[in-house]
Amino acid sequence: MTYVEGFVTAVPTQNRDRYVAHAREAAALVKEFGAARFVETWGDDVPRGTVNDLWSAVQAKDGETVLFSWFEYPDKAARDAANAQMMADPRMEAMGADMPFDGSRMIYAGFDVINEAGPGGDFGYLDGVVVPAATDAKAAYLAFSRSSAEAFVEHGATRVVDAWGDDVPDGKVTDYKRATHLKEGESVAFGWIEWPSKAVRDAAWEKLMADDRLAGSPDERGMDGKRMMFGGFTPLLLL
Incomplete structure (x- = not known):
């Protein structure tokens, strides 16, 4: 089963080119260590929320852009082996000493x-989402994920992925738990929708808002939509 290392990052907007160069260097090592795919996306339509949002998740400051990124591995064992190699490789340490972001x-x-x-492949636009979900309602969340994915693909999405938190560490400054205001008995879910273009995505959402497959109560969907964090992103690196 595919395993994902998912990231949300705040990067000074003026450092975009530096970040791309840094990410390309990191991607070469991550893929050398076993990642099947390395994706970086740049915030384009990231709304502010009333409870939380992707901006507050990373304590983004004025002049910063929010990025939504991930590495894909064949399974958790491959990811764990890759992380062990990263921690021991002096090249990663050198890159960490000169990062164009906090x-x-x-x-x-x-x-x-x-x-x-969905069939997958390269994409032109992305919807990224992070949401708290009731741990004992995982089956309901999966059922909702399947029905909504069917609707997304029908309306033009090329790939839809939903993933369930497995290794969610505590951070010193922030982390997924604080970002989602996670409660006892909840897990963090991470997912995305790949679209051919922003135009296709925008046209699709007009129809999707009226699609019953995306409806349902929090219990039926297995998650709290009020604490859902989401946004639209343009691809920065697809490797």
Whole structure:
């Protein structure tokens, strides 16, 4: 089963080119260590929320852009082996000494992919989401993920992925638990929708808002939509 290392990061907007260069260097090592895919996306349509949002998740400051990123591995064992190699490789240490962003505010965790739909491939636009879900309602969340993914693909999405928190560490400054205001008995879910373009995505959402497959009460969906964090992103690196 595919395993995902998911990240949300705040990067000074003026450092975009430096970040791309840094990410390309990191991607070469991550893929050398076993990652099947390395994706970085740049915030384009990231709304402010009333309870929480992706901006507050990483304590983004004025002049910063929020990024939504992930590494894909064949399974958790491959991810764990890759992380062990990263920690021991002096090249990673050297890159960490000169980062074009504040790494202390980056949130990251390991997630098990529980549902995937669509043919995949490169994409032109992305919807990313992080949401708290009731741990004992995982089956309901999976059922909702499957029905909504069917709707997304029908309306033009090329790939839909939903993943369930497995290795969600505590951070010194922030983390997924604080970002989602996680409560006892809840887990963190991480997912995304790949679209051919922003135009296709925008047209699809007009129809999806009236699609019953995306409706339902919190109990029926297995998650608290009021604490859902989401946004639209443009691809920065697809490797």
